[in-house]
Amino acid sequence: MKKSILTSTLCLAILTASQYSSAGTTELKQGAAFGGTAVLGAIAGGPIGFVAGAITGALIGEELKAADQADEAINAASNEVITLKEELSMNQAMLAEREKSQDEMADLLQNLPNEVYFESNSDELTPDAESIIAVLAKLIQQDPSITVDVVGHTDPRGTDEYNNVLSQYRAEAVVAKLIDCGVPAYRISSKGEGSNQSTSMKGDLDSYALERRVDIELITDTGLAYQSNF
Incomplete structure (x- = not known):
């Protein structure tokens, strides 16, 4: 059994x-x-x-x-850890690339001339001014956080009404050149100050020449990056 x-x-x-x-x-x-x-x-x-x-x-x-x-x-x-490590490595690479770009921009801006001005009673950009704006436009396009402030000025000669209009035209000439070089219009603000910020002594022609300008400020998410006068 x-x-x-x-x-x-x-x-x-x-x-x-x-x-x-x-x-x-x-x-x-x-x-x-x-x-x-x-x-x-x-x-x-x-x-x-x-x-x-x-x-x-x-x-x-x-x-x-x-x-x-x-x-x-x-x-x-383990797979999640691997994924997180890959994402961290990618973010570190992007951060390093951005820091490198910012360093290159700082070096380039440091070597750009910042004293290019307008002729008397003129709102036309000089060839030097156009070249500098073209370089600035490339830098602006590389960093989407950059915005641009453009402010036009005149010397104290002439009426306030005329100077206000002339300073605005000068500012608009710079804005138009930036847009032509590929900078989106929404990232640019502009205004004319006329001769409101003039500090020249009456009859000082050399000082007048320094006031026929447009101030350009590049502002990043960390603050003011560059200021130049045209």
């Missing part, structure tokens, strides 16, 4: 193993644990041993399943 039970049990074990041979990794582990433990229980204690072995195998299967889930969680966390 025992021999018959043992033979039947071995057959059941072989059948169980064959059923799990085509299953996934986790199911294969659980099936092997369940079937193998049940067989051992059957050999050791007959039907009662088979039941006890089956219960033990089920518990081992659950532990294997939990271990697989833990492995999956660890793998997911």
Whole structure:
């Protein structure tokens, strides 16, 4: 009788193993644990041993399943860490590139002439002024945080009404050149101050020449970056 039970049990074990041979990794582990433990229980204690072995195998299967889930969680966390490291590396590279660009801009601005002025009663840009504005336009386009303030001035000669209009025209000449060089109009503000900021002594022609100008300020998200006079 025992021999018959043992033979039947071995057959059941072989059948169980064959059923799990085509299953996934986790199911294969659980099936092997369940079937193998049940067989051992059957050999050791007959039907009662088979039941006890089956219960033990089920518990081992659950532990294997939990271990697989833990492995999956660890793998997911590892992948997230890798992604975060890649994002950090990318951000560091972008920051380094921006700092390099800002340093280059500072060096370039430092070497730009800042004393280019208008002729008397004129709102036309000189060739030197146009060249400098073209360089500034390239810098402005490289940094989307830059905005531009343009303020026109005149010397004190003439009426206030005439000087106010002339200073505005001078400012608009600079704005038009910036736009022609690719700077979006919404990033530029302009106004004319006339001779309101004149400090020249009456009749001082050299001082007058310094007041026929347009002030240009480039403002970044960290403050004033550049100021030049045309």
